[in-house]
Amino acid sequence: MGETSDGSSVAHDAHDETESHEHRGFFGRLIEAFTHSEPTESESTERSHDETRDPGAQLLPGIGNLRRMRVGDVAIPKAEIVAVPVTATLEEVVEAFRESGFSRLPVFKGTLDSPLGLIHLKDLALQQGFANPRPRFVLRKMLRPLLYAPPSMPIGVLLQKMQTDRIHMALVIDEYGGVDGLVTLEDLIETVIGEIEDEHDTADDAMWQLEKPGQYLVQARAPLSEFEAEIGLRLADEDEEDEVDTLGGLVFMLLGRVPARGEVIPHESGAEFEIVEADPRRIKRIRVRLPKGSA
Structure with missing residues (x-):
């Protein structure tokens, strides 16, 4: 001591x-x-x-x-x-x-x-x-x-x-x-x-929040189809949609590994995925920046 x-x-x-x-x-x-x-x-x-x-x-x-x-x-x-x-x-x-x-x-x-x-x-x-x-x-x-x-x-x-x-x-x-x-x-x-949610974690019913126009803070387990409907932008093609159900799964598939906190992954649509929270085994939260003109 x-x-x-x-x-x-x-x-x-x-x-x-x-x-x-x-x-x-x-x-x-x-x-x-x-x-x-x-x-x-x-x-x-x-x-x-x-x-x-x-x-x-x-x-x-x-x-x-x-x-x-x-x-x-x-x-x-x-x-x-x-x-x-x-x-x-x-x-x-x-x-x-x-x-x-x-x-x-x-x-x-x-x-x-x-x-x-x-x-x-x-x-x-x-x-x-x-x-x-x-x-x-x-x-x-x-x-x-x-x-x-x-x-x-x-x-x-x-x-x-x-x-x-x-x-x-x-x-x-x-x-x-x-x-x-x-x-x-x-x-x-x-x-x-399994994962322990504490008072600092985002509530289960708040899968994403709008931080400012064109920028969202999203839980990695957010349903991909629902988030696409929210932002009005297609992030996964038909083949990818058959493989993943969540935004975190899409990011993992694009990169081929679990990204580190702070890493930024560009998307072909012009969007960017910034890893806000992750550990060596999983992605937890992602900041999504939409391409200009889509917000």
């Missing part, structure tokens, strides 16, 4: 203990399924097939993923990690939380390959938002520990370590000791039960 002030480490432990009890029953069932059953011959064959499959393909959620999948399969690439330097000011840290929408951010010294720990939004709010008078902001004193894992570690092993240590974020370390990616507790749980 990083240094803390005013006894905050005691508060952290107490809160984390509460969080641990809240999730222990669910974690216990997951860990028991992982540690008390060995993969069958059919599962071993399936894993061999999965390891040679198209990197853009998606594994269905299921308890078997705890044995079958590795940390490197679910980690966010290093280029997409949102982190802050230990020298960051209060305003810079607040802005990083605001722009990312995350509740935990890694903190580093110099470069991301020298991580120091993580800062939790709750700690920042309690110390800087509610304290009166507000104490001097020292990021280093607010650090919590991080976990470190090799990309080859089974995700069930990391899940068990997260439960034991009550730490919900891990950095993936390569063979040279550098940071290769990041994985959170939510990433691991989603491989078992």
Whole structure:
């Protein structure tokens, strides 16, 4: 645990203990399924097939993923990690939380390959938002520990370590000791039960929203035919419509892989697809810019 002030480490432990009890029953069932059953011959064959499959393909959620999948399969690439330097000011840290929408951010010294720990939004709010008078902001004193894992570690092993240590974020370390990616507790749980929608995710009934004339923010699972009707533009020909049902599926088919966040894919109609949110396994949200004159 990083240094803390005013006894905050005691508060952290107490809160984390509460969080641990809240999730222990669910974690216990997951860990028991992982540690008390060995993969069958059919599962071993399936894993061999999965390891040679198209990197853009998606594994269905299921308890078997705890044995079958590795940390490197679910980690966010290093280029997409949102982190802050230990020298960051209060305003810079607040802005990083605001722009990312995350509740935990890694903190580093110099470069991301020298991580120091993580800062939790709750700690920042309690110390800087509610304290009166507000104490001097020292990021280093607010650090919590991080976990470190090799990309080859089974995700069930990391899940068990997260439960034991009550730490919900891990950095993936390569063979040279550098940071290769990041994985959170939510990433691991989603491989078992499917995508978890939280309060920051777009509501299910709002598949797209008009940001400004000619520009939409669209959920990747939005029905392609319905979105085409909304914008009055054909994005898929007859053959493509037989192959895909969603906008995310169309983008994946055009590119032949899962694109990275921030990537822009041009369409022959003149439209552009900007990847707003994605992880190594799926596209989540897309910004669609229509060709001029079509809005």
